Amino acid sequence: MVRTGIAGIGAIAENYIKLVASGKVQGMELTAFSSRNVVHAQEVAEKYGFHNLSIYGDYEEMLASGKVDAVIICTPHYQHPAMGKLAVRHGIHMLVEKPIGVFSEEVKEMIELAEEKPELKSGVLYNRRACCTFHKVKELVEGNAVGSIKRANWLITNLHRTEAYHKSSPWRGTYKGEGGGILMTQASHQLDLFLWICSMPARVRGFCYNGMERDIQVENDVTIQMEFENGATGQFIASSREFPGTNRFEISGDLGQIIVENDNHIIYNKLETSESEYSRTTSDYFGKIPYERFDFYFNDDENTVQHAAILNNFVDAIEKDEEVICPLKEAMNSLVIINGAYLSGWKQKTLDIPFDYSLFTQELKKKF
Missing domain, CATH: 3.30.360.10 (Dihydrodipicolinate Reductase; domain 2)
Structure with a gap:
């Protein structure tokens, strides 16, 4: 099982949480959420039956906790590159919500850092590719x-x-x-x-x-x-x-x-x-x-079908070394x-x- 944390518990993240809770993502175990609103994050965890999940108010604390192998980044657009770089530095696989960022120069830096650790899998949630x-x-x-x-x-x-x-x-x-x-x-x-x-x-x-x-x-x-x-x-x-x-x-x-x-x-x-x-x-x-x-x-062409396909591919990339459907470079x-x-x-x-x-x-x- 790929122990997975989610950063940013808004409407987009809840779509993915729902897919995992309903058994549509094989091999992914949600183990942690990070959010500025920890009360809301706890409510979402309880809503979908994740009673033993760890909640963090600090993203980097979640990465350093030893409780996640991978992270799905669902925060506002501008935050994606910096959070992606932190994931790489902590040796965590990452899947980033689209768009990959706002500034191409920041995204380029994130990609260059990720390329230094090719053993880490990384991709972007452009679900229409599925x-x-x-x-x-x-x-x-x-x-x-x-x-x-x-x-x-x-x-x-x-x-x-x-x-x-x-x-x-x-x-x-x-x-x-x-x-x-x-x-x-x-x-x-x-x-x-x-x-x-x-x-x-x-x-x-x-x-x-x-x-x-x-x-x-x-x-x-x-x-x-x-x-x-x-x-x-x-x-x-x-x-x-x-x-x-x-x-x-x-x-x-x-x-x-x-x-x-x-x-x-x-x-x-x-x-x-x-x-x-x-x-x-x-x-x-x-x-x-x-x-x-x-x-x-x-x-x-239903979004939920494609979202599930992207998440399953991310798990298979980590566990079976499959190609990520949308790598960082292509998303850029x-x-x-x-x-x-x-x-x-x-x-x-x-x-x-x-x-x-x-x-x-x-x-x-x-x-x-």
Whole structure:
């Protein structure tokens, strides 16, 4: 059994506690909680039947207690890198709630420290990676199903949030509280998948629109334009002020096209001949290339199913040396693009990737 502590006992942590209590995570034993509100932490422990669990008001005291082999970090975004580094220094495996942090330069330091102790397993809770739909998309892309990618677009505008949501906690909708808006919170899942499947771009330009029809400081409507080394282009559009909204991911390549609708339906259009070859050899001005259509349907897009899969994978990584579904380095990719989109928008210019991460830190802190 992997003796596990949880840091930060809020709503997110309670989701994971519930999964362990219901037996959906094999090989994980919850042995400790750390929280600034120890009374609340004790109430949560009792609620789910963890009567002998140790409660700590100090995170590092929990790490040093000898009662945990691993920790799940569910604290506010800004705290993730520092708490991750403490876990490494105490020889504790760690699983970090998304996003991995706010400042890329801090996350980079955490990753470099973690790499000094490769025996420790570490990952990030980007649960959408456990969705069979996107495993299939990644399998298709890596299997050359679409050939060289020409363009990738994700339109994710079904993330509706109301004024009541933003007013539910004083830290919501602020740079000081969350480090950003829809990119840093709701849409970071889709951005992580986009980069996991299509790889990192070479350049990025962000257009972020803050407080659109909502009384918030941060962006709730955003477009990111990306350029890749091979000449491909990408676009990521997210909004939390539309209803019913759209969730559609398209990847177009020389050999075909993949369309993902609503996270559970894949349409794969396989060209009979590559587009480039057809263009060179046909005498037709507007040629319609013959293609075959394949449809794939999945039904595992529930968050609880995916959360359980991530937690079980974390246990198996520790006990069986399996690969972590979302390693720290890969989780940092989406943060780099988020930071880059913000910074390029503020500076009104395209940024090369990577860029000087300290520039983002300086600019964001001006907004506190």
